[in-house]
Amino acid sequence: MKTHTEKLTFDETIKxxxxxxxxxxxxxxxxxGELNQNKDNAVLVCHAFSGNHHAAGTKTEGGKPGWWDQxxxxxxxxxxxxYFVVSVNNLGGCDGSSGPISISPETNQxxxxxxxxxxxxxxxxxxxxxxxYLKIPAWEMVAGGSLGGMxxxxxxxxxxxxxxxxxxxxxxxxxxxxxxxxxxxxxxxxRKDENFAEGDYHLQNIKPKKGLKAARMLGxxxxxxxxxxxxxxxxxxxxxxxxxxxEVSYEVENYLQYKGEQFAETFDANSYILMTKAMDSFDxxxxxxxxxxxxxxxxxxKLFIASFNSDWLFPKEYGKDxxxxxxxxxxxxSYVELEGDYGHDSFLxxxxxxxxxxxxxxxxxx
Amino acid sequence: xxxxxxxxxxxxxxDNSKVIDFGCGDGSLLKxxxxxxxxxxxxxxxxxxxxxxxxKNGISVVQQDIDQGLLEYKNMDFxxxxxxxxxxxxxxPKEALQNILEVANQxxxxxxxxxxxxxxxxxxxxxxxxxxxxxxxxxxxxxxxxCTIADFEELCETEGFKILKKVYLxxxxxxxxxxxYSPNLFAAEAVYLLGK
Numbered sequence: 001m002k003t004h005t006e007k008l009t010f011d012e013t014i015k016x017x018x019x020x021x022x023x024x025x026x027x028x029x030x031x032x033g034e035l036n037q038n039k040d041n042a043v044l045v046c047h048a049f050s051g052n053h054h055a056a057g058t059k060t061e062g063g064k065p066g067w068w069d070q071x072x073x074x075x076x077x078x079x080x081x082x083y084f085v086v087s088v089n090n091l092g093g094c095d096g097s098s099g100p101i102s103i104s105p106e107t108n109q110x111x112x113x114x115x116x117x118x119x120x121x122x123x124x125x126x127x128x129x130x131x132x133y134l135k136i137p138a139w140e141m142v143a144g145g146s147l148g149g150m151x152x153x154x155x156x157x158x159x160x161x162x163x164x165x166x167x168x169x170x171x172x173x174x175x176x177x178x179x180x181x182x183x184x185x186x187x188x189x190x191r192k193d194e195n196f197a198e199g200d201y202h203l204q205n206i207k208p209k210k211g212l213k214a215a216r217m218l219g220x221x222x223x224x225x226x227x228x229x230x231x232x233x234x235x236x237x238x239x240x241x242x243x244x245x246x247e248v249s250y251e252v253e254n255y256l257q258y259k260g261e262q263f264a265e266t267f268d269a270n271s272y273i274l275m276t277k278a279m280d281s282f283d284x285x286x287x288x289x290x291x292x293x294x295x296x297x298x299x300x301x302k303l304f305i306a307s308f309n310s311d312w313l314f315p316k317e318y319g320k321d322x323x324x325x326x327x328x329x330x331x332x333x334s335y336v337e338l339e340g341d342y343g344h345d346s347f348l349x350x351x352x353x354x355x356x357x358x359x360x361x362x363x364x365x366x
Numbered sequence: 367x368x369x370x371x372x373x374x375x376x377x378x379x380x381d382n383s384k385v386i387d388f389g390c391g392d393g394s395l396l397k398x399x400x401x402x403x404x405x406x407x408x409x410x411x412x413x414x415x416x417x418x419x420x421x422k423n424g425i426s427v428v429q430q431d432i433d434q435g436l437l438e439y440k441n442m443d444f445x446x447x448x449x450x451x452x453x454x455x456x457x458x459p460k461e462a463l464q465n466i467l468e469v470a471n472q473x474x475x476x477x478x479x480x481x482x483x484x485x486x487x488x489x490x491x492x493x494x495x496x497x498x499x500x501x502x503x504x505x506x507x508x509x510x511x512x513c514t515i516a517d518f519e520e521l522c523e524t525e526g527f528k529i530l531k532k533v534y535l536x537x538x539x540x541x542x543x544x545x546x547y548s549p550n551l552f553a554a555e556a557v558y559l560l561g562k
Contacts, residue, residue, distance in 0.1 A: 304421070323428055328442045330384065330406050334421050336429045353414055360422040 001073055001080045003059045005030045007096050010129055014091075020116035024105050027130055028053045028089040028096025030060065032072060033080035035136065042084045042136045043362070044127060045072065046144030046151035048347075049275040050216075050267060052095035055087035056080070070350035077355040078362060083140065090151075091126050092118040092274040100270035101202070111270075113199025118274055120147070120282045124154045131162060141362050143167035145347030146314065147275070150282045153303075153322070157284050160300040164366050167304045167358060170311055170347040172318035173292055173325070174283040179313065182222055183276040186215035190269050199270050208269045213260035215272060220259055225310035225343030292321075296329035303333035304361040306354070308340030308347065334361065370539045371557060372398050375448065375474050378531065378559050379403050383445035386469065388432050389452035392416050393425030400425075410439075433457050436465040444470035451476050451499075451555075455508045463527060463560070472530065473560045481514030481550040484537075498537055499554050515550045522560065531559040 006029055013023045030053040035042060045055050045068060054061045056072035071077045072085055089097040092115060100115040131139065142152040142163050149171025156166040172179075193211025195201050201208055221229075233252035244257045288295035303326055307319030316337050323335035338354050340346025346354075372395060379385060381403050387396050390409025393416075399405045409427040411417050420427035432449075433456055439447075447470035449462075454477060456462045466473045478499035479485075488495025494504040502508070513521075515534070522529055534545040534553035544552040 302424075302426075324438060324442075327408055327426075327428070327439070330443075332406075332424075332426050334417075334425075334427045336417060336421075356418055357421055360418055364422055364424040366424075 001032050001057055001059075002034055003030065003032055003057050005053070005060050008130070008133065010133070012129070014122070014126060014129070016116055016122045017119040018117040022091070022098060022116065025091060025098040025126065026096070026102065027091075027098075027126060028093075029130065030054055030056075030066075030087045032056050032085040032087075033083055035084040035134070039136050040138075040140055041082060042086060042134070042139055043078055044131075044139045044142045044155075045078070045085060045087045046123070046127075046142065046148035047087065047090065048144065048146040048148045049279060050263070050272075051148070052093060053087045053089040053097075054095075056085070067348060070348065071355070071358070077350070077359045078143070079359075083362070086130070086134065088127055088130060090118070090123045090275075092271060092278065094268035094271040099268070100199075100274065101268050110202050112202045113270055115270060115274065117277060119278050120150050120154045121158065121284075123151055123278070124158050127151070127155070128159055128162065138162045138164060141165040141167060143169070143358070143362075144171075145169040146171055146344065147279050147282075149347075150279070154282075154284055156299045156301040156303065157295060160298050163301045165302045165304065165361065167306070167361060168319070168322060169304075169306045169358075170308055170314050170319075170344055171305075171322070172282075172314050173285065173322050175279060175314075180280045182218070182313075183280055186218055187273050187276060189215045189218070190272060193269075196269065199273075201269070207264075209264040212267060212269045212272060213257075213264040216263040216267075217256040217260040220256055222313045223343055223345040225312065225341070227310060228342050231341075292325040293328045296325050296331050299326070299329065299331045302361075302364075302366065303331060304358065305333060305335045306338055306347075306357065307335075308338050308342075308344070310340050310342065311344045311346060313344040370535060370541075371395075371450070371476065371555075374533050374557050375399070375450075376402055378472070378474060379405060379446050382406075384443055385446045385448065386410065386439055386442075386444050387448040387450070388436065388466065389449060389455075390416075390420065390425070390427060393420035393423050393427060395448065395450065396420075396425050397423055432462070436462060436469055439469045440465075442469070446470050446472050446474065448474040449476075450474070451478065453477055454511045454513065457510065459511050460521065460525065463521075463525070467527065467560065467562050471561060475558045475560055476555060477513070477515075477518060477558075478509075478555055479515045479534075479550065479553045480512040481516060482537075482554050483551050484554075486551075497554065515553060515556050518556070518558075522558075526562075528561045529558055530561045533557045 051067045054066045055068045056066040089095040142155040149168040152166040190211040193208035195206040196208040236251040238254040285292040307316035326333035385405045385407045396407035485495040534549040535555045537554040
């Protein structure tokens, strides 16, 4: 699989939904496969809130497989021997694209807490700049899970003629009060870390790692299903030699501690806050008098909407709601309910049902 | 789906109309209506393999058990709703018929006729009969509410479902003087266009 990673610099000013502007921005991208001569095989994959541009393969990021490696690759669901797959680290992220840990061209200092609020729409606008840069006439498909699925949906609304198919997986047309509440608890845990320093921790060369770790531990629970945790950990005790912390008794605790710690080492706390806020504010109907059907009447792309039965964070009703509004608006659209063993995280993992429905969708006629 | 059923439904569906097919199978009826009548079609299906076929063929499909409700599709401006060979598989066929008439102005219903003479003679031999319309053995069948043409039309009359059009087919899927002369005895399948 031909893999290419690059940091692109765009000089144009981008106006954000919040009213703020970024005078110039950088996008870290990774691509897989090759654009064909007709330029009609390009697929954009959008990452969920803590993902990044590294979606597939093990050629970069120290050999660590990309977040959608089970789906993207030669002969996989999104077959990189046929499709040219583009993946972008979103604005506000912390893996190379403009975000809180990048340098502001205006101040020559790290943005930190001053990085403006970003939204799903802003990401889509930045991705559209990328589409133009790559000289691709239209995406054959935009796909993503969770917050990534929201970007796919926004693409079909914002740029109806630049997208042929949208795969909206484990996503929602707006998240629930419970989802916002869980995000707020996570943010609060971060903000209350003694090292948070109102978000300007970078000025003191410190990091709110404890808060970030605890926030991730909470988040992680919401990404898994109860059944999956039961199967994976049950009530098994952690063996003393492999305990990550003295306090730990059960395997599940050790796992969360480990995952949380790993995350806190690599992710940025301000990015965490920005990304979760982008998720909270996503509501494409707000530009159409809160009428989702009216909003969907913009759509020309074909939609594929998938939910997972074990997902309690974004339950299947969210997907079904998107589908029903799409039908009402007369949008060509399909909805599938997949088993998925992993709760919300199911969208990351291959299963036969999931893979064949997504593949059939991608490879179907327009 | 035999050829004539497809032809009958094609005649009853208007150009560019919005159609929903409950129990759409592999989506072939919707596909043919999209090709011949430029309809905007949606299928509802619960069998994963059939759903895959729909998606592969570019047919819009919703994964759902029809028994879980049809009323979600109310007020969606459907011109025609189709339920081909599914009504007898539902837990509450009468309610399903009421609901499907809420979904669209006109509904195409097809049903296997349990009054057909071959099935009657089969039953005379003392065993559950089978036919090309009803191939499954009694312990494997999905049919819960088999009925005859006479039963169905009686229900339509009592419930006030208007039969706008009807076609009786023999087991080869054709109309004939016999099926018209005594549909309840000779038809293997009946196709109705119902309205409120």
